[in-house]
Amino acid sequence: MEKGFAAWNRTLAELLASEGQPDFEARVESALKTVLEFDVFMVFGYNGASRPTAHYYNIDPHRAATVIEAYAAGPYLLDPFYAAATNAAITGVRRLRDMAPDQFYSSEYFRRHYALTGIRDEVGIVCRPASGYGVVVSFTRPVGSPAFGRRDLDAVHAVEPVIRLLVERHYADSGASDRHHEQSRTPPDTINACLDRMTDGLLTPREIEITSLILRGHSNMSIAESLHIAEGTVKIHRKNIYHKLEISSQAELFARFISELAV
Secondary structure (H helix, E strand, C coil): CCCCHHHHHHHHHHHHHCCCCCCHHHHHHHHHCCCCCCCCEEEEEEECCCCCEEEEECCCHHHHHHHHHHHHCCHHHHCHHHHHHCCCCCCEEEEHHHHCCCCHHHCHHHHHCHHHHCEEEEEEEEEEEECCEEEEEEEEEECCCCCCCHHHHHHHHHHHHHHHHHHHHHCCCCCHHHHHHHHHHCCCCHHHHHHHHHHCCCCCHHHHHHHHHHHHCCCHHHHHHHHCCCHHHHHHHHHHHHHHHCCCCHHHHHHHHHHHHHC
């Protein structure tokens, strides 16, 4: 892999020349590979709660069935990168492990989806090409490889301003009218809306809020801190939620949630 200042300058020139062209994302990938090593490279566009658009990825169809297609079918709603992309206050470099809730790596989302991707570590650049539209340029390292280190992150931070600027310019007019139409009919919180349908009025608004945080990978303590209530109160709510839904585990809750998304 070609590295160094000369390699960065050469690939950056090629990237600049490709703005608005079909090979733009591949040029972004080539430029980033001059400053750090990674495996999977993806560019996802997020318009509110609508199904995300996979603008680009560098993996074969077999692996893409899990990493791309299964993700976009519904689990993306529980992804910390989705939360970042749909939060207008967030831009720039973000690392999965820094954003993830405290029990993310033992959550059903991680066990049933993310762990199947073979990804160990993921870093993304959150870009904002237009109001209400977020693009995440992400790169990963596989299980068995070292996680991204401090030097890697420093390198990403160093090139982030120019990468983000070019990505935002490239996607500035991409599907603007469609995004406006989708935004006008997208509920403010699709997870809560889905849970409301799934439970058919069985759960109170507070219980739906807590269920949403459980699915995202928050512990009782983390939920209590997020909602500014006592941890004991969260435990009571959690017990009532499981009783009303006639389930006994987070695995059953996740399965029902994904089934509802499929419907």
